[in-house]
Amino acid sequence: MPNVTEARPAPLHRAGAGRFTRQERLAYTMLVPILGSIFLIVTYPFVLAVIQSLQATNGGAFVGLQNYVTGLENPLLYEALAATAVYAALVLPTEILLGLGLALAVHRGIKSTALRALFFGMAIVPLVIPPIAVGVIARLMYAPSYGAINHILMLTGITHDEINWLGQPITAMPAVASVDVWQWTPFVYLVLFSGFLTVPRDEIEAAQVDGASGWSQFWRIELYYLRPLLILIVFFRLADVLRVFDHVFILTGGGPGNTTQLLSLYLYRVEFKFSDYGQAAALAVVVLIAISVVYSLVTRVLPLERR
């Protein structure tokens, strides 16, 4: 039996102990632009925010954690967090269920490539419309007196009186959330539809041979393969929910009262309306740390890898 040895790459030239090889130098050189960009775009602003959070707004004197204390003591912060939680609770499950249902329906029910392409194209449209334009359109639709939604509801006899969608606390948040659902459900659909296409055909066929129902196939096989994508969607959408600004600003401006003043709108007001740059930076740092903790917990609890 011949002596089999592992093939090893030819040793690279080292000019001396502790120095990089030419290949290593090339690799690091090629990494410099991207690492530099990341540093400029992510690390540098974050460091600046941390520094600003420790300084007085007027004069820039070092104030320790005072901005953090002031920010966390303000009850409006907790109202904004509660509003954001309600918003997330409305949009995330709705978008995931609708997107999943739509993806499943198209995957199972439509075999024509042309029709699938049409659905793909239609799903792209809401994603490329600027959120501010979506807000303006939604504002026209929800407007009392001339808004299309009230008009349709009254025309079909569903309601007899106009609903003041954006002016009542009970309806303002669902109205604002509905815009998000309209714009981002297609994203969920697109991601999950592509996920359905990656499910191994042989496993489905084996299940069918064994007499598994459509529901069983979905629940026991397809959903298993979709799980990493669902977590990815939750990640992306949660991050987006924390950034939501434009359409809320256009639709209600945070009203009635503070009902729809989400976290991003609150931070914007602390920075640009109250000109409290120190407190705004402190809150941004707190939010960033909180999100990082939540994300790391989510990744630990919900495994991303298929096992």
Next chain:
Amino acid sequence: MRRIKWAALVIAALLIGACQQAPGSGQKPAKLTIAAVQGNEDAALKAVAPLYEQKTGIKIEIVEFPYDQLYEKLVTTFKANSATYDLVMMDDPWMPKFGTDESLQPLDSSYGFKRDSDIPDVVYDVGTWPPPRGAVPPAAKGKAAHLIGITIVGNVEMFMYRSDKGAAPKTWDEVKANADKNKAANFYGYLVRGKATNPVVADFLPILWSFGGDVFDQNWNVTIDNAASLKAVKFLVQDLKAAAQPGPESTDAADRDRLMAIGQGYQSTVWPGEITSVIQNASVSQVVGKVAYIPMPAGPSGKGVGMMGNWLLGVPKASPNGQAAADFITWLTSTETQKTYVDNGGIPARKSLLNDSALNQKNPYFSALAKSLDAVPNWRPRTDQWNAVETILGTNLNAALAGTATPEAAVQKAADAIRTLMKGAGY
């Protein structure tokens, strides 16, 4: 050798950079960059700017931003002391912030600007910091007053009503009576602009002042919770709301204009920009010729008080082209240029143009605007904290309008928050 060449190149580049114009130098630049608000307010500016290039060879580049983004852009640009813009358009409530931060070059002492008798004093006053009358912020007390902005949009908040259906109201009581009398199905007696924060405050302040109330007294004591102010709040959120359109708490200016233009509103407050872009625009309005414009009706205080909403041009401290920028302002606000400016939909502040009978035919609000300026409208309190005050007041007024808080509770909550804010800011 190669290193020496590179070093020589770097030194040469640095020397060339150092020889560039210093801030405020008098050299003629190739172009001036203006940060402007996108919309009706800068339309006439865009229309006349090419004439300046023809006259002087200096290109005028106008960079537009929506209202809120412009403020953010200016705050961050001034904070960074960046020379991105040679001229900036500013809403007059922003002046205290930029004045306090010393973000702008003084136009009087640096470039010799003087008051023109054809332009009302109040127009110059609103661009002067510290303010020449009224309450002065503690940090600005004792400082020399300088002109730091020149009005290019002579906005004053006025009043509009359907003149084909009734007579001009002289008082807010008559406004209420007319609203009740004219209210019908799909026709609203008064259009309340009540969206949270800035919109509702803009609609409310003229009523507040006409009722003898105010946000602060002359010593920055909060007075929004006194009897006169509370009466004004109740008038808005109870009396006027009773005759108003559905959903006043989510109504902004665009919604009000639309309702008025499609013939569903009887009366409301109005800014000149809304008149030119919608109400008097025959391509979108069904009520051209049916709406009249008047100064603010009088309240229990015996006087009607309009509100300044001028847009001004100023020169940032960091601009290297201060003299050229000042020359542009002089050209733009001259009588000759203002005639072309008005022909392109501009809103002037010159009395000679506002009272011109031919121009009044084309712009039926000019006369009311002239009278409003003569009556000396109020400006929003001249404090660098105004944006915060407006946010607090506007949020609570909106809650009262939506019925989620009583007028008393809303006013008290706003007053408490404003007192805390002002105390923290050293007032």
